[in-house]
Amino acid sequence: MIVRVAAVAAAALTLAGPAAAACAKPHTSLTALEGEIMCPTCHTTLDQSDSAAARRIEHFIQVRIDQCATESDIKADLVRNFGAGILAAPPRKGFDLLAWWLPLGGLAVGAVVLAFGVWRWSRARGPDDEPELDPDTERQLDDLLARLD
Amino acid sequence: MRTLKLTGQVVALAAVAGLLGLLVWRLTHQAQAPKIGAQAPVFSLKRVDASGTLDLASLRGKPVVLNFWASWCGPCKGEAKMLEAAWQQYRARGVVFLGVDYHDVTGDARRFLDRHNITYPTVQDGSGKIADRYGVSAVPETYFIDRRGRLVGEHIMGTVVHQRDAFQRGVEAALRP
Numbered sequence: 578m579i580v581r582v583a584a585v586a587a588a589a590l591t592l593a594g595p596a597a598a599a600c601a602k603p604h605t606s607l608t609a610l611e612g613e614i615m616c617p618t619c620h621t622t623l624d625q626s627d628s629a630a631a632r633r634i635e636h637f638i639q640v641r642i643d644q645c646a647t648e649s650d651i652k653a654d655l656v657r658n659f660g661a662g663i664l665a666a667p668p669r670k671g672f673d674l675l676a677w678w679l680p681l682g683g684l685a686v687g688a689v690v691l692a693f694g695v696w697r698w699s700r701a702r703g704p705d706d707e708p709e710l711d712p713d714t715e716r717q718l719d720d721l722l723a724r725l726d
Numbered sequence: 727m728r729t730l731k732l733t734g735q736v737v738a739l740a741a742v743a744g745l746l747g748l749l750v751w752r753l754t755h756q757a758q759a760p761k762i763g764a765q766a767p768v769f770s771l772k773r774v775d776a777s778g779t780l781d782l783a784s785l786r787g788k789p790v791v792l793n794f795w796a797s798w799c800g801p802c803k804g805e806a807k808m809l810e811a812a813w814q815q816y817r818a819r820g821v822v823f824l825g826v827d828y829h830d831v832t833g834d835a836r837r838f839l840d841r842h843n844i845t846y847p848t849v850q851d852g853s854g855k856i857a858d859r860y861g862v863s864a865v866p867e868t869y870f871i872d873r874r875g876r877l878v879g880e881h882i883m884g885t886v887v888h889q890r891d892a893f894q895r896g897v898e899a900a901l902r903p
Contacts, residue, residue, distance in 0.1 A: 617829040617854055618864075630829055633798035637831045658831050660853030690734075 600645035607639050610648065613665050614638070614655060622665050634663075759861020762878065766792070766871045767859040771849035774827050774835045780849050782824075783875075789900035790871040791816075791823045793886075794857055796830045797838040799865045801885040806842035808887055813846045816897055824849065828857050828865050870896035873903070 611624035616631035623631050634655070641651045655663045667673035710718070760767060770781040782790070793809060795802040813823040825848035827835040832850060839848060851857055860869060868886055870879040879896030886893040 629798040629800070630796065633831065633834060637834070658850075658852045659829060660855075662853055 599643045602645070603642050604645065605642060605648040605651070607635060607642060610638055610651065611635065613652075615663050615665050617659055617663060760859075760877055762881065764877055765875055766790075766869065766877050767856070768875075769849075769851075769856045769859075771826070771851055771856065774825075774832060774848045774850045775839055775844070776847070780824070780847055782871075785822050785824070785871075786875050787873050789821045789873060789897070791821060791897060791900065792826060792860075792869040792871060793823065794826045794828050794851075794860070794862050794865050794867045796828045796865045797834040798830065802866045803838075803842070805866055805885040805887050806838075806844060808890075810842065810844055810846070812893070812897070816901075817846075819901060821897060821901065822846070826851050826856060828862065829854050868893070868896070870900040872900050878902070 608624075612622050614623050614634065615621070616623055616626035616628055616634065618630040619626045619628050623635055637655075638651055641654060646654070652664060661668065661673070667676040669677060766782065768782045770779050770783075772779050791809075791812070795806075809823065809825075813821075817823075823846035825839075825844065825846060827838075827848055827850045829852065830850065832852075835848070835850060838844075854862075857865075860867075863883070866885055868882040869877055872878045879899035880892045882889050882892055882896065
């Protein structure tokens with residue numbers, strides 16, 4: 578009987594350990610972060626990699642999630658360890674902002690150039706120079722059409 | 727209108743020239759692995775086993791065995807014992823073993839050092855920039871540097887356990903005056 582109680586207590590303790598370690602209300606999930614973090618050795622995001630390095634980083638992320646770390650905390654930890662190249666998208670601050678704004682700026686400039694080109698092209702066609710019919714000719718044409726009806 | 731057209735052409739030409747310049751710069755500044763006999767790329771990296779940084783240039787005058795590894799790398803575990811034993815064997819002759827932890831989490835790296843009783847200095851190359859400059863394609867890889875800072879011996883790709891002779895030759899080449 579004592580042995581059975583001891584076994585149950587040991588099992589309860591074994592299960593209680595990880596449960597207590599896990600965060601009750603995690604701020605993020607491994608699934609959410611996998612697509613935003615690069616595998617440094619294979620140059621794909623973690624969700625597309627099965628390399629040993631990717632698995633270690635996933636484990637690291639899961640441990641930090643279990644410690645109730647936020648997404649930005651985890652990313653900061655990873656950047657400290659691996660450098661900014663670990664992030665799939667460049668940070669939205671400092672010099673890295675250029676990576677976000679340059680494509681948008683390029684699109685805006687392209688749109689302006691296109692609009693200007695279209696405007697110039699439409700003006701280059703000039704006024705409609707097809708001669709209008711004089712009233713006499715127009716009347717004769719109407720008469721002719723009326724006779725045909 | 728003519729001025730506007732000319733300005734547009736100049737801007738377009740400048741943009742193309744800029745992109746071309748960027749391409750040429752990238753091609754000419756691409757990291758190329760140094761050949762045996764060439765100077766080993768120097769670096770200054772944060773230590774994993776202690777506080778502060780370690781500068782490779784500060785080891786000039788000493789033969790260096792440079793081992794790139796990572797805690798997630800299976801073969802690195804396999805060679806850790808042999809490297810520590812070799813360090814104990816050669817340190818009396820002035821050889822410095824230096825581990826470079828590659829693309830790794832600091833906590834994992836420290837646990838690895840503890841688990842395998844590694845006592846030689848280890849630095850961290852988290853971004854892999856230094857490994858790129860050496861042309862490391864996968865860990866483990868081991869290089870030998872002589873007293874004058876030149877790469878000597880054979881560059882060992884993979885675990886040294888299966889390349890003991892090459893390892894021996896590398897250390898002896900580094901020891902040569």
